Amino acid sequence: MMLMTPGPVSVSQKILDAVASPVIFHRAEDFAVLYQEVSQGLTEQFRGSDKHISLLFSGSGTLANEIILSSIFHENDKVLVVSNGDYGERIAKILMMHEVPMLHIQLEWYSIIDPMLIREQLQTEGITAVAMVALETSTGMVNPVKEIGQLIGEYQDQKITFFVDAVSAFGSEDIDVTRDNISYITSVPNKALEGLSGISFACVNLEDYESRALLVKPQSFYMDLSKYIEFSREFYTPTTPSISNFLPLKLSVELLAEETIEQRRLRYEKLRDYLIQGFSKYGFLPIIPESKYRAAAVVAFQVPSEVDADALRKYLYQNGIVVWSPKHYLYRQTIRVMIISVMGTVRQSHIDQLFELVQTYSNPK
């Protein structure tokens, strides 16, 4: 099976082999060495400084988001959430569950986030934090994190906390926590890092955390960020981690450092452009018209109305190619999209195979 889904992705044999390594004890030195290597490697890839640390959590991306979002805010906060898709809306849902005061600007899916909208709120609304998604996986849209980060830098005396969900963006999009004034950023190994699901992580600006730590009280025993920070000082986790995921993650981080984010992005862009060009012959067009807002590795195509999306998805699946075909709303109208990713071990030959299958599906002999 070739996963052309936006995570998990198909991974190389090297990564799979790393899972079969002997189990180590999470309170012994070899684990601490492994934790330190992975954590430092991630901080480097996030372009962190000596103010930043990366923490590892045993669970999916939502866990990393919920640990941070439930641990850093208090009743005097006002968090501005700007969403334009499913995962942005999920940030608002998590904050709501934890009763964090919030202003949610809920844009239509696929609409472009205008940084000026954020500027207006920063000037007038008593906002203490901004939370957003970097790459809205549900639509394949890249949001202007860099521009919003710059704005936040201009309002330095307001000490705005900036939370970014980079679950899909990390490893392929242009992210720099130092340049972009990001206080907390989260991601997972199983997307552009080309590794395995089961772990998630966050890169934290300790200055921001320390300025907040005394004002918040833990909402949960298991999701208490302060415990993760405390244990990470000795390179351990508060509870038993998903140990067999650590070696593959170390390898994924090393492979990313070797290839570099810039080169990986170029590799994805080439495949993405090949995919978009070839797929247009079958009437599948990217739903985001402006190419500058399209992600390097994830494209949402509108399924032509004459195509039965479920039947096509099933046909592809039966022939070894897995894609994601959810129902979406666009301007309050139900549409079918096919979300295809070129992350992981996807190569041009797999895209050719996809085209051949769509061809035979459309014109059966």
Ligand SMILES: Cc1ncc(COP(=O)(O)O)c(C=O)c1O
């Ligand atoms: C942008 C974004 N945020 C959060 C998540 C949730 O991650 P998970 O399914 O790993 O909990 C996803 C999942 O694809 C995502 O794409």
